[in-house]
Amino acid sequence: MAAINRDDVAHLAQLAHIEMSADELDRMAGELAVIVDSVKSVSEVAGADIPATSHPIPLTNVLREDVVGHVLTAGQALSGAPDAQGGRFRVPAILEED
């Protein structure tokens, strides 16, 4: 497995939408390299013939009647939002142009 370096961390931080300072990137890269190294053994033991388990106790087709159940009002749903207007979430600009 490939080692994880500072450029990887910068790219991942961008994908995960977390702004990181230069210091933070250095520190995180060092720490993650140690952690990634320690989990290498996982790919060594996982043979091609072993099925993957995504869920400890699999349930299939968990469905319910298609009726309106307990729902939040718009006011409740917006109650914790940093910004709202006219019954909707208010977001900053989506595009950079004005």
Add this chain to the structure above:
Amino acid sequence: MTDLIKHSAAALAAKLAAKEVSAVEVTQAHLDRIAAVDGDAEHGVHAFLHVNTEQALAVAAEVDGRRARGGSDAADLHELAGVPIAVKDLIVTIGQPTTAGSKILQGWHSPYDATVVKKLRAARMPILGKTNLDEFAMGSSTEHSAYGPTRNPWDLDRIPGGSGGGSAAAVAAFEAPLALGTDTGGSIRQPGAVTGTVGVKPTYGGVSRYGAIAMASSLDQIGPVSRTVLDSALLHELIGGHDPYDSTSLTDPSTGLVAAARIGNVKGLRIGVVQELGGEGYQAGVLARFNESLDLLRDAGAQIVEVSCPNFVYALGAYYLIMPSEASSNLAKFDGVRFGLRTLPADGAMTIERVMASTRAAGFGDEVKRRIILGTYALSAGYYDAYYGSAQKVRTLIQRDFDAAFAHADVLISPTAPTTAFKLGEKLDNPLAMYLNDVATIPANMAGVPGLSLPGGLADEDGLPIGIQLLAPAREDARLYRVGAVLEELLEERWGGPILNMAPELVATQIMEAK
């Protein structure tokens, strides 16, 4: 009044039913204890992030009123009505803030109750408040809380375990007889071990996760925290059962646990010692007390057998791929738009992407960022098969190990944690050393099987509590309570009372003087 806080939940329930005490008295006694010993971020136990005084007393008064009226009003009350409880601050509650131990949710109030909280309310259990945790339950020491650490009531310079250190410490410090926790890799059981208390991770799906802020959805499980095995059984039966709001919820009824805790014998039961969970890396005092528990169970008529789970050595590595992968996805919802914090970038364009990145930078702590980055890495194109895919295969191998072990044993046994409580700050700069605390508890989450930790005595070298972990096959949680209650009784006979009788007395003045 001091005596009231020392009673088990079962004893309090009996006294309440017999009208020897009122629910208001019981609740007030615990609120007084919190005021005396809980302190704040700098001093005291600091188990609570929020104390719910008025609501708790109002519920208690309602219970007293119904008991006074008698008839069906009193008869319809749940057995635990009027017994107060603390709730881990990862579980959402109307009328109290829910922070998940994170700055990103500071001041946030949930518009709905978790299913388990609805059940507490229906049973008329006064909710004392919300307990501290590692941010988003990510940690083994509660030091990753954005609101300051919880301190271990056995030694205020030491960690109470994590992530549910607040719930375990609250119960150990007699601030609450019961608490709710969540366990993704050991967050109920490991704090139980290092604080001399009982904690249970139920079978995956046995208790609804609706309203528990998700870290790793295929591993997370809500469960009981208490001072006795019977108390956990009482709470487990109340909170368990099917919930249509959680699509992973099992349809099995939540019954038979209290009865199992009252069976009182282990004759003929096969108890399997997991060879891979012991030996190197485990503190001598932990192993000594563990071996004594095996002797007690053997003398009580259980058959002690050795079992091998060779793939458990890969569990920690696989866990640290699956858990961050799921966490990175679950925590994407903290975007500075729908709830919680919004932080604007210092300069430049105020676009949503930059506001999001700035918000998450300011709102998340280091451990949360580490796990999000690690999870994003494990799920990225080109690495997915090698990391996440391999870890899911290891999960299959761990399940097969459990299946093989349970062919030879009814219950498995191991130390809960490799060491007793370490000093605050000791492992904060070494994430990997911190992760090793969960080496014995993680396999249960990976396989979905239930696990219980109970106090096993004090280690000779430091006089601190150690935990004994019991594991049972999925849906066989009752076995944990049967064996746990018997072992607890045998150990308490030896100690001459509950383990917490040996804990140093916490007094308000000491806490004010403590640094």
